[in-house]
Amino acid sequence: MTKALLTGNEAIARGAYEYGVSVATAYPGTPSTEILENIAQWKEIRAQWSPNEKVALEVAIGASIAGARALVAMKHVGVNVAADPLFTFTYTGVNGGLVLVSADDPGMHSSQNEQDNRNYARFAKMGLLEPADSQEAKDMIGHALMISERFDVPVMLRTTTRISHSKSLVELGQPQDRTLKEYKKDVRKYVAVPANAKVRTGIKQQRLQEMAEFSEQTELNHIEWNGKHIGVVTSGICYQYVKEALPEASVLKLGFTNPLPLKKIADFAAQVDQLWVVEELDPLMEDQIRAAGIKVHGGKAKLSFVGEYSPSMIRKAVLGMGLEDDPSANAPANASTPALAPAAAPVRPPVLCPGCPHRGPFYALKKNRKRVTGDIGCYTLGASAPLESIDTTICMGASIPVALGIEKARPEEVDNLVAVIGDSTFLHSGITGLIDTVYNKGTTTIMILDNSITAMTGHQHHAATGQTLQGDPTSKVDFEALCRAVGVKRVRVVDAGNLAELDQAIKEETVVREPSVIIARRPCALIVKQTAPRLKVNHDTCVGCRMCMSIGCPAISHADKRSTIDPALCVGCGLCQQVCKFNAIVVEEGQ
């Protein structure tokens, strides 16, 4: 048996390969992105980036109805975008099995919120699986597809960052057969009009009861007996924390968590002195367990309603002591040595890279004192010091409509207003906002920060890069033509690395009484090979005015009234040269 050390995402991709998935779709989003990137290695699976999660799910639904096993992956907030087709697809049901991977992000390592998407499974009345390591992540793709086909329902596989981005050992298996199921036209099942949906809603309720029976029977939900004093009901990564924190406790490990096996839980509860429910984020299991009349000794109120858990946190809550009090633990060898306190260290926030093409537009916007509605991507970092050029960030695509709303509320401020949005985000959900601006006579200026890639998630292709997920050439969205087609008459393209051009465009476009689009274009500095010569500061002419520090480039530092450029970091973009009033920044000789 071959074993490999895989992340949860790599294991999910492997599961798609082994368990007969034929079509896989996604829009990139941390911590889910690597699932599709890894699936792309198998040509047996037709895999693609879609422009957003709704479209990705709809493509997967089509594949399922056509008889293929399908997988669609997204980050937690992506499910909000995909919720519309999802809620109706639980009425129609599947043909080939469909698994939706929701990668949640408790603790918000790379997200704007920490919503608990297990709620969606309950809300939409679909099956829910929660893997506790990479092996389970792979295996549960198989279970999810089996459950999906057996109960005629889409199934959610819900991971969290610590599953998605943690590696553990996985046994690799052989891929199974990929024969499609037969497709038969079935109007009463797949045409969701009221007459049909009224029938399907009853079927949906019946199916939920059948799934509840399955939940009681399946080995995915099993008891690991130890002492009978403390019993813990848990799922996902919390299972690992509980096993480490409470080696003496008995554990009811739940892998299939919607519907819950309430009889099994009641039976387990009756055999232990104290029942604990350990789950991150919402008390999804705990509320249902309490509502079923089962006495819960401790749960959310003694742990936390927010953020990630950890073994020591669980140990403190349940036993009143931390891991440092564990006599079986390695540390401390000498109990009289106090634990170290965290040292005072200046924070190191993420920054725009040296040569980043977003730096110029934000510098120009700040200089012109604009109010800026922002969006989701690397350029959200334009909100941090020293650029500090963003007023709002809500969700994918919100920049343009939020600007329109500000204009509607305060028409007198429109000259001061710019919406910024990245190329990938514009394709995801920015276009409808632009149409709304034109249709409802908005006059705001929209700036598309076009770095020609989905950068933040690690450089994925999209519909305007000219390449597919697999890197094959394909058609390319023409942003200028698209903006004109929806009715924007003023569309201009500027070099995002040219401050004078940016400044002039912002000044001219914000004062006109019609909507205008500035496309600030320059490819991401991490994907274009450096061709410009590196720069250095001539210390004879540098007067120490700190002007170059105002662009927030990590390659430039300032000490003893002189600026210095780190040659290891500089990519020669020349932005600092453009702001230096003393021509003190010059090309480094001998490159």
Added chain:
Amino acid sequence: MKGIISILLVGVGGQGTILASKILTEVAMRQGYDVKMTEIHGMAQRGGSVVTQVRMGEKVHSPLIEPGQADYIVAFEQLEGLRWMHYLNNHGTVIVNTQRINPMTVITGAAEYPSDALDQIKASAPNMVQLDALEIAKQLGNMRVVNVVLLGAMAKQTNIAKEDWLAALEATVPARLLDINRQAFQAGYDAA
């Protein structure tokens, strides 16, 4: 937990902590250990603080290392070493690269880089190895091998045979870069 070796790799986005952790997990697998590794991607990649956690042993449940639990901290940068020092257990070893990278908070003047970071680390670490891995890498002619220089320095502090480290290096690094990485490993090993 008993019998588990916990290693924290801390640094700045772009310094190569991920490849280092790959080599480490390969070493663990060659010892026949169960192994778990966790790291945070995303926003942190863009020049922010990065941390990778590796745990190995007979059976590893949680991938997380908590304060006071790390047997080894490999700090790719001084300030990051200082930031994570309280994760070291009271017989742990810190391997610290003396390189300094100013965070944006220091660049903008909002904060000051602690000039005594190394002294602070030394004062609180049961065992400390310091080396200028960047300078060593430069002398070898490739600034990108800082990570493997540091792994070489760490290897010397463990009971794991040097051959196992070199085999893991061979299994992880692309063939064309194997030579330079072998040199980097040896240089780190010798400097520690």
